[in-house]
Amino acid sequence: MPTYSEAAPEARLPLVAPRMAWSAIFAGVAIALAVELMFALLGASIGLSLIDPVSGDSASAGGLGLGSLIWWGLSTIVALAAGAYASVRAAGVARPFDGAIHGLAIWGVTLLLTVYLLTSAIGGLVGGAARAVGGLAGAAGSSVSAVAPAVAQAAGVDQNDVNDQVSALIKPAPVNPASMTREESRKAIIAKMPALARGGDEGRDAENRIADIIAAQDNVTHDVALTRVEQAKQRFLTAKHDTIVTAKSAASQGASIAAGTSFTAFLVLLLGAGAAAAAGQVASRRRETF
Numbered sequence: 001m002p003t004y005s006e007a008a009p010e011a012r013l014p015l016v017a018p019r020m021a022w023s024a025i026f027a028g029v030a031i032a033l034a035v036e037l038m039f040a041l042l043g044a045s046i047g048l049s050l051i052d053p054v055s056g057d058s059a060s061a062g063g064l065g066l067g068s069l070i071w072w073g074l075s076t077i078v079a080l081a082a083g084a085y086a087s088v089r090a091a092g093v094a095r096p097f098d099g100a101i102h103g104l105a106i107w108g109v110t111l112l113l114t115v116y117l118l119t120s121a122i123g124g125l126v127g128g129a130a131r132a133v134g135g136l137a138g139a140a141g142s143s144v145s146a147v148a149p150a151v152a153q154a155a156g157v158d159q160n161d162v163n164d165q166v167s168a169l170i171k172p173a174p175v176n177p178a179s180m181t182r183e184e185s186r187k188a189i190i191a192k193m194p195a196l197a198r199g200g201d202e203g204r205d206a207e208n209r210i211a212d213i214i215a216a217q218d219n220v221t222h223d224v225a226l227t228r229v230e231q232a233k234q235r236f237l238t239a240k241h242d243t244i245v246t247a248k249s250a251a252s253q254g255a256s257i258a259a260g261t262s263f264t265a266f267l268v269l270l271l272g273a274g275a276a277a278a279a280g281q282v283a284s285r286r287r288e289t290f
Contacts, residue, residue, distance in 0.1 A: 019098055020105070021091035028087025028106040029113065032079045039075030043068065069261075073268040077275045080107050084276040088283035096281040103280030107273045177216035185213045196233065207233070 047064055084103035093099045180188065188209075195206035207229050214225035 020101070021087075021093070024087045024091035025102060025105050025109065027090060028083035028102070029109045030083075031086050032083030032106060032110045033113070035082050036075055036079035039071070039079065043071040043075065046071075069264060073264070073271070076268055076272050080110065080272045081275040081279040083110070084279040085283045088280045093280070093284045096284050099280035099282075099284030100277040101280070103276035103278070104273060106280075107276040111269065111272075177213040180213065180216070182217065185217050188213055196229075197236075 047068060050064070080103075084099075084106045087106055088099045088102050091102065093102060177185065177188075192206040192210050195202045196210065197203070207226070211222055211225040211229050214220070214228060215222045218225070
């Protein structure tokens with residue numbers, strides 16, 4: 001009876017794939033980025049189609065922002081899941097745990113690469129803006145005399161008014177308010193406004209001086225003029241207070257929006273990691289045997 005030699009021990013050993021297939025991981029990253037880019041373009045086309053500047057019948061800015069955030073979250077999760085599933089199937093990973101690790105690796109590399117690309121783009125924009133500002137500053141420093149009239153005109157300030165203010169600084173108005181012209185009284189009041197805003201003893205002196213000028217120009221008593229000055233000062237302080245309150249409210253609202261956006265981004269990234277790991281596990285269980 002013929003005998004057959006047993007096969008070599010090495011031939012009976014099962015072929016085990018490497019625990020980490022980096023070539024497949026980078027392929028999954030490429031697939032994830034490509035899918036996310038396609039979803040971003042599709043979302044941009046949908047969002048732009050909702051804007052109709054002619055009729056004015058467009059979605060609100062808040063609605064578009066919320067829709068964009070939801071679309072970004074869903075597209076990120078789908079892209080990471082697709083990249084992880086394709087990577088694990090291509091690598092032939094048999095263990096569910098290894099499939100999950102491959103999915104998490106794809107999630108991490110995709111996240112780091114995306115952050116790098118965004119920060120590089122933003123850094124380039126900031127650098128370009130800084131260079132532009134530096135160039136403008138140099139040009140302004142070398143041609144102040146040529147730029148000043150244009151700036152004054154753009155700001156709604158007549159060049160003659162600027163010249164009058166300079167003349168008022170060089171030639172003081174008369175001390176006696178009764179001998180002042182209307183233009184001289186206006187310049188004198190303007191000159192006292194900074195001291196009035198600072199308050200204190202200097203502010204009270206400026207207030208009385210302005211009241212004297214108004215009384216002389218409008219032929220009213222000092223008390224009536226002082227009442228006018230007080231009313232104007234109160235209106236100014238009220239407007240200043242309202243501006244500060246509005247600024248604080250806007251800053252608080254902006255901080256709340258930034259905090260909510262950051263937390264939403266954290267949740268999206270967490271769900272993306274879970275989707276990538278789950279897709280890797282599913283792909284490993286569906287590994288074909290030959």
